[in-house]
Amino acid sequence: MKTDMQAKPESSHDPVPLEKAYLLLNHGPVTLISSCHQGRRNVMAASWAMPVDFSPPKMAVVIDRQTYSRELIERSGELVINIPSDRMLEAIVHAGTASGHSVDKLRELPELCPGSHVAAPLIAGCLAWLECKVLPEPHNQRQHDLFIVEVLAAWADPSVFRQGRWLFETGGPRTVHYSAGGQFFLTGEAKQTK
């Protein structure tokens, strides 16, 4: 179902208005990029993802040319930016190290929801999803492995993202940031300036 109103892929997540979609990625969390082309699916970890525009919301993400995901994304012109939680650290590392050329990494993730606007899957357990179409940028893709994508629909778990704000509770799930060598940082304490 593809209407002007976003179809709701999972009851646990609420739609995020497109003009607020950049806020999901503003603080620099690690992401899982899922893709699908003609039934072939994959997922990869990406720390190199950020907003580049508010309206329409656009994101930039680096997709190495040697990855299996790269082929699926270039052929389908679509991807989903999934924002995983701190409950998924081992899965993130696996998605970032194993190759989709030899392993079905999505098979090892427990549940997948179909996207409302794209064929790439939304990964359950993730705190937010951004369904995106690739804006063809041959120079960026060839020269920098850089993909500029437009967000078509966005979703977030309302227990942690409400009214355009991440609101993490002590002991609850939170986003994470990738350092190196299998080490992450949790998104930490919130500080409000005057």
Added chain:
Amino acid sequence: MKTDMQAKPESSHDPVPLEKAYLLLNHGPVTLISSCHQGRRNVMAASWAMPVDFSPPKMAVVIDRQTYSRELIERSGELVINIPSDRMLEAIVHAGTASGHSVDKLRELPELCPGSHVAAPLIAGCLAWLECKVLPEPHNQRQHDLFIVEVLAAWADPSVFRQGRWLFETGGPRTVHYSAGGQFFLTGEAKQTK
């Protein structure tokens, strides 16, 4: 002094090998972008900055076309990505909201060190600095306000970044991530996977 070895701009910071420079920005902290052209200087806050390549290290950063910094960066072909600490939250918000067209924002920051490779200043109190030259990308600059820069020299405070790792101590300074509306998240607890 511009030699193959990096000149050391401040005794408090150690050089970071260029191949490890991307690690300074990998976890998605907020940045302060400083610039200088023929004596005119400015600083702006930027959350939309990320690595795009390891070697030579390249970063992508969004610089809005309406900013004063944009003019200085396009004319000089240089910028510094400063990584501020949680002790500087009000200064970051000020750098992100006031315009260099009307205010000398750098004058309000206490100390500045000259860059070793660029004229843009290194902002004291920041935990790391990446001195960068702009790689001319007219399409990205015009279409997406996106600048691809190459890191010429990188520096970090060894009390928080050693051997290619951020190591934050309880009560010590740490990097921050920008959410929205003047709210930040501290870089939180480190988690090591197997």
